[in-house]
Amino acid sequence: MTRHIALLRAVNVGGTGKLPMEELRAICAEIGFEDVKTYIASGNVVFSSPLDQEAVKHKLEARLTAYAGKPQAVLVRSGAEMAQVLADNPFPEAAPNRVVAIFLDGPPPVDTIEAATHRKDEEIALGKREIYVHYGEGMGQSKLKIPAAGKGTARNINTIAKLVEMARL
Template sequence: MKKYIALLRGINVSGQKKIKMAELKETLASAGLQNVQTYIQSGNVIFESEESSEEAANRIEGAIYKAYNFDVPTLVFEQNYLQNVIDQNPFLSKVDDPKKLYAIFLYDDLTQEGLDRLASAELGGDEYAIVDGVVYTCYHNGMGKAKMDINFIEKKLMVRATSRNWRTVNLLSQH
């Protein structure tokens, strides 16, 4: 049995696609996932399954659509992958406050056109680095004042993505 993390995109944000975590946990357990846990309201699920990550993502998306009648793009990866994400963050030694750090996980492949669009964008003093398909961001003035938010990243890179703050990434890696 493999331990997985699922990142659900766009639930419980600005009153859209509302899902109570207790209901989500029950929905996914009923769909056949084992030892389902949720972490905070933004769509983080820890579970076990014999399936591949792609099969588990499809199972989760199908169960959510059946229960709530809306699509929720879902990324699933083995839990140990998050340790790689943590180890590869190029900004860890450059900031004193981890609240300035985020990881953006991509649902789609990067294109050179998207990379060029992001490289030429004005970032308002913030920084990013892309390592193994994860966009690491450093918001020097805090996320609340950032120009380079998730919508900006998605538009420039021409991808769908989901973002997690650094605290959440670390906590999910430890569950």
Template sequence: MTQRTTTHYAALLRGINVGGAKKVPMAQLRPLVERLGCDDVRTYLQSGNVTFGADSGDEESWAAILTRAIADEFGFTVDVLVRDHAYLEAIVDACPFPAAELEGKQLHVTYLSEQPGPERYAAVDASAYAPEDFRLGDRALYLYVPDGLGRSKLAEQLARPGLNKGLIATSRNWNTVTKLVELTSGT
């Protein structure tokens, strides 16, 4: 008898429910993802986080499926990144900053659609923004902002359109990063 293997994922929707634009109610998103054949579907916050289990597919195929389903359901396109539990856990484990000593709002991860080379961010002089700092990870940027993201000049610099050309990038604070690991654990 073949045992069913379920992989748990987090879908990260970029730029929804911000300033009244691209409204995606979580109460509508959950059943949409369930109709796609997923189980253990949960949403977290209104900022576009949905976790689910699936017996087939991979990160890229689920991102495409969800992008299409959201466009069909809501009438607009949303960038979607999908990451599996193992990846999300590895991101937490590889954090170059002392996460346990920081408030969740001081540490962020910007998830990226692909791995950029270090040359992409070489022109950003992090020392000019000290004590703020950033590090490149696996398809992610770690960002330390002691006064929060809203006041960060470094975050503003890193978000420049030309710097991230060709990438989908979406950020989550450390509280959300760790919660997504928990929600995708399959327990």
């Protein structure tokens, strides 16, 4: 059994993309995932499954699409991979709530940094299947656009650390 962490794209507390975490836990249990736990109402779920990452992704996306009536994107990492994302943070001295990892299904394009627009004081670094961004003045002030991030989903370092901790249990 592998501990997996699934990150749902475009899940909000209210409005478009609303998915109560109780429903997400029930959906995961219904499709055979075990020891299911969610973290904050933004589509973070930790569970165990004998399935590989790709099978987990497809199974969860299919069930969420049926639930929502429209395609739902999910990015999946093992607990060990998420721990490595945390360890690889290229901005360890920055406030963890001002650093995000944008999770992607594959490696970021080599021109990701050069293609970014409206950059002010933000710092960008590439990971294996992530784009790290340090928002110096905070995300709320930023106008940064990263085209490669369009199909990804971001989590700040505090959230990543909590998910790593949950995956160890």
